[in-house]
Amino acid sequence: MLVYILCFGLFLVGIYGVIVKRDLVKIILALGIQGYAVNLMIVLFGYRNGSIYPILAKGKEPVPMVDPLPQALVLTSIVIELGTTALIVALAIKLFEKYGTFDITKIRRLSG
Amino acid sequence: MILPYYVIIPLLTAFLITLIAGKKDYWAIMLSFIAISALLLLSVFSFLTMKEETVTYVMSNWSVPIGIILVQDALTSYTLIMVSIISFTSLMYSVQYIRHLSMDWRYYAIFMLLVTGMNGVIVTGDLFNLFVFLEISLFSAFALVAYGGRAEEFEAAFKYTVMGSVSSVLVLLGIAILYSATSNLNMAKIAQILPTVDSKITYWVGGLFIAGFGLKAAIMPFHTWLPDAHSSAPAPISAMLSGVLIKALGIYVIIRIFFNVFNAPEIFTNIFLVLGTISIIIGVFLAVGQWDMKRLLAYHSISQIGYILLGLGIATPLGILGAVFHLFNHAIFKSLLFYNAGSVEYALGTRDLRKMGNLTKVLPTTSQTSLIASLSISGIPPFNGFFSKLIIIIAAVQAGLMGYAFLAIIGSILTLASFMKVQRYGFRGDNIISSIINPVEWRMNSAMIILAVLCVLTSLMVVPGIKELTLDPVVKVITEKTQYVQLVLGGLNVH
Amino acid sequence: MQQSEGMTIIVKTATRITVWIILLYGIYIIFHGHLSPGGGFGGGVIIALAFLNVMLAYGRKYTNNWLNIGFLQDVEASSALMFLVLGILGISLGGAFLANFMYKGKLFDLISSGTILPLNIIIGIKVGMSLFLVVWALAATNSEKGD
Numbered sequence: 001m002l003v004y005i006l007c008f009g010l011f012l013v014g015i016y017g018v019i020v021k022r023d024l025v026k027i028i029l030a031l032g033i034q035g036y037a038v039n040l041m042i043v044l045f046g047y048r049n050g051s052i053y054p055i056l057a058k059g060k061e062p063v064p065m066v067d068p069l070p071q072a073l074v075l076t077s078i079v080i081e082l083g084t085t086a087l088i089v090a091l092a093i094k095l096f097e098k099y100g101t102f103d104i105t106k107i108r109r110l111s112g
Numbered sequence: 113m114i115l116p117y118y119v120i121i122p123l124l125t126a127f128l129i130t131l132i133a134g135k136k137d138y139w140a141i142m143l144s145f146i147a148i149s150a151l152l153l154l155s156v157f158s159f160l161t162m163k164e165e166t167v168t169y170v171m172s173n174w175s176v177p178i179g180i181i182l183v184q185d186a187l188t189s190y191t192l193i194m195v196s197i198i199s200f201t202s203l204m205y206s207v208q209y210i211r212h213l214s215m216d217w218r219y220y221a222i223f224m225l226l227v228t229g230m231n232g233v234i235v236t237g238d239l240f241n242l243f244v245f246l247e248i249s250l251f252s253a254f255a256l257v258a259y260g261g262r263a264e265e266f267e268a269a270f271k272y273t274v275m276g277s278v279s280s281v282l283v284l285l286g287i288a289i290l291y292s293a294t295s296n297l298n299m300a301k302i303a304q305i306l307p308t309v310d311s312k313i314t315y316w317v318g319g320l321f322i323a324g325f326g327l328k329a330a331i332m333p334f335h336t337w338l339p340d341a342h343s344s345a346p347a348p349i350s351a352m353l354s355g356v357l358i359k360a361l362g363i364y365v366i367i368r369i370f371f372n373v374f375n376a377p378e379i380f381t382n383i384f385l386v387l388g389t390i391s392i393i394i395g396v397f398l399a400v401g402q403w404d405m406k407r408l409l410a411y412h413s414i415s416q417i418g419y420i421l422l423g424l425g426i427a428t429p430l431g432i433l434g435a436v437f438h439l440f441n442h443a444i445f446k447s448l449l450f451y452n453a454g455s456v457e458y459a460l461g462t463r464d465l466r467k468m469g470n471l472t473k474v475l476p477t478t479s480q481t482s483l484i485a486s487l488s489i490s491g492i493p494p495f496n497g498f499f500s501k502l503i504i505i506i507a508a509v510q511a512g513l514m515g516y517a518f519l520a521i522i523g524s525i526l527t528l529a530s531f532m533k534v535q536r537y538g539f540r541g542d543n544i545i546s547s548i549i550n551p552v553e554w555r556m557n558s559a560m561i562i563l564a565v566l567c568v569l570t571s572l573m574v575v576p577g578i579k580e581l582t583l584d585p586v587v588k589v590i591t592e593k594t595q596y597v598q599l600v601l602g603g604l605n606v607h
Numbered sequence: 608m609q610q611s612e613g614m615t616i617i618v619k620t621a622t623r624i625t626v627w628i629i630l631l632y633g634i635y636i637i638f639h640g641h642l643s644p645g646g647g648f649g650g651g652v653i654i655a656l657a658f659l660n661v662m663l664a665y666g667r668k669y670t671n672n673w674l675n676i677g678f679l680q681d682v683e684a685s686s687a688l689m690f691l692v693l694g695i696l697g698i699s700l701g702g703a704f705l706a707n708f709m710y711k712g713k714l715f716d717l718i719s720s721g722t723i724l725p726l727n728i729i730i731g732i733k734v735g736m737s738l739f740l741v742v743w744a745l746a747a748t749n750s751e752k753g754d
Contacts, residue, residue: 015278092270130687172704173701
């Protein structure tokens with residue numbers, strides 16, 4: 001039970017970073033943290049009591065194993081977040097070229 | 113048997129364009145036209161021959177509790193036709209508009225990926241598959257908003273990307289909690305197992321899904337990315353985003369999950385009523401004071417999505433009929449309005465309403481079609497906006513919700529006021545403008561004329577003879593809620 | 608000036624030896640994807656890291672002479688097409704999209720379990736090339752101000 005609460009706390013740290021921080025790079029890092037927190041929670045949901053890792057090697061007997069489906073979901077989710085991070089880093093580089101600063105309170109030409 | 117082709121055809125075109133396009137973009141344009149025409153023909157054919165049965169397709173020969181299935185029923189083919197029509201006109205419009213920016217094949221490749229993602233969200237029957245296709249179409253939208261290369265576009269794209277990522281993470285958390293409660297990812301199976309689970313899980317997951325998908329559909333507390341992103345993007349992309357993306361990714365998924373899987377509990381339909389009405393009123397108030405033409409249109413998108421949510425929240429068959437009909441109409445007239453704004457910007461070089469004047473001599477097609485579109489969105493007969501708004505208001509009065517109906521009428525009057533402002537200052541103003549920078553050619557004009565003709569034709573869809581054919585199967589699928597389970601699992605018409 | 612020269616001589620010599628070992632490790636993880644953890648994604652990232660090691664240690668100009676960037680872009684696009692072609696072959700030979708129609712073999716063999724092995728190889732090539740080309744394109748920016 002304590003593990004789930006700590007994982008949710010990590011998610012809240014990520015959201016705090018996205019809302020409060022002013023530097024572009026710190027916002028990108030906080031997006032990464034909250035993505036990893038949700039991936040960790042998905043893997044934790046697959047745990048079954050008293051089981052081992054879900055790999056069947058040659059010459060071993062089948063024993064009770066944890067659920068392997070959340071692990072496949074997390075693989076896909078990590079690759080999707082890798083793509084998003086690459087896109088948003090490219091946007092941040094272009095923003096620095098146009099505006100000359102990384103401070104998000106100064107990048108405000110559109111308003112109203 | 114034609115269900116996987118909705119995803120295969122645009123994906124194959126995107127990869128082929130990347131491989132064989134050289135410096136110019138002739139191959140790219142030809143391949144994308146062939147693909148979108150094929151999709152349009154397939155979707156019209158399947159809508160006309162389907163007649164109220166549900167077709168499923170099993171991917172990779174792994175059958176239901178283990179594998180992924182694709183499902184097609186009346187709501188699916190209806191939304192597919194809407195996506196195909198708007199993509200076809202957007203492609204025709206963007207041939208000339210994008211050539212003005214740069215002759216680049218990359219625009220067409222990312223456009224095809226956007227169409228792939230939307231088609232995938234519409235035909236799938238599995239929750240995690242929906243998440244993957246949602247992310248594919250969102251990436252393409254982020255990249256296309258920043259396509260022009262000016263400073264405002266990058267800022268708007270950055271805001272959109274950060275907020276889109278946060279909402280995707282919330283959706284993933286909701287899917288994870290639903291999986292841990294029911295240990296299955298198939299939408300029909302979850303609908304079967306869900307009544308035996310503790311009902312507090314439904315409220316948790318429903319709240320997370322309203323926050324996550326509501327941000328993609330631009331419902332009121334989550335709307336702040338929309339004015340920047342839709343006004344800075346190039347005009348055909350604004351039409352695609354505002355016309356189909358916020359509906360295929362936001363409203364369609366909300367209908368599937370809340371009506372077919374969760375069985376529409378009372379508390380969620382009340383939330384839809386309140387959020388929809390707030391969107392109508394505040395969206396129209398914020399739109400009246402704008403002087404930038406595309407920003408005004410973007411605020412009106414928020415208000416019209418509020419009408420659709422109001423219709424869904426009433427939850428009687430008449431209300432759902434109005435909501436579904438307004439979905440189709442809004443795609444047509446909002447795209448037409450964005451094409452008009454784009455062609456004015458292309459010809460004159462500015463978007464500010466105070467700098468325009470009398471444009472009826474130099475841009476005749478644009479002025480006439482913008483008059484038709486403004487009358488449609490304000491709800492004047494005989495155009496299609498009048499019928500759909502009338503049905504929603506009558507449904508609200510019949511259900512006894514007088515206050516909401518009154519607020520919807522106020523929203524409609526203010527919409528008329530702000531579009532009279534656009535017509536007065538933008539198209540029939542005081543100073544006569546006699547010369548334009550770039551002439552508008554036949555491709556952009558013909559895209560606008562097609563949509564204007566459709567504006568008048570779709571109001572025929574409510575005539576009692578044709579209504580049985582086109583709109584009633586769609587309403588039946590939504591109001592029968594968890595009969596979806598019997599249709600998908602019981603018969604299993606495998607093709 | 609310092610950037611196009613690369614890093615010091617110790618780093619260059621160590622990279623010259625270890626790049627091939629990293630590539631071999633990546634190919635091993637891709638090929639045993641159906642028997643042990645890993646598969647296409649993990650192995651692809653390791654292959655991309657091998658090329659990035661060369662780019663970091665030697666600088667962009669030398670890597671541009673050593674590799675043919677246009678050829679890598681063509682390989683990436685055609686591997687995505689091969690994935691779709693294998694899926695469409697599944698429709699005609701297996702009955703549904705992406706069906707498993709190849710020779711299934713015995714348990715725990717290397718050539719077994721049908722189309723999973725070719726699909727892992729295709730995904731590994733695509734992910735590796737994509738990551739390398741993305742970092743290559745991002746490293747080409749110069750910082751200047753202006754609109």
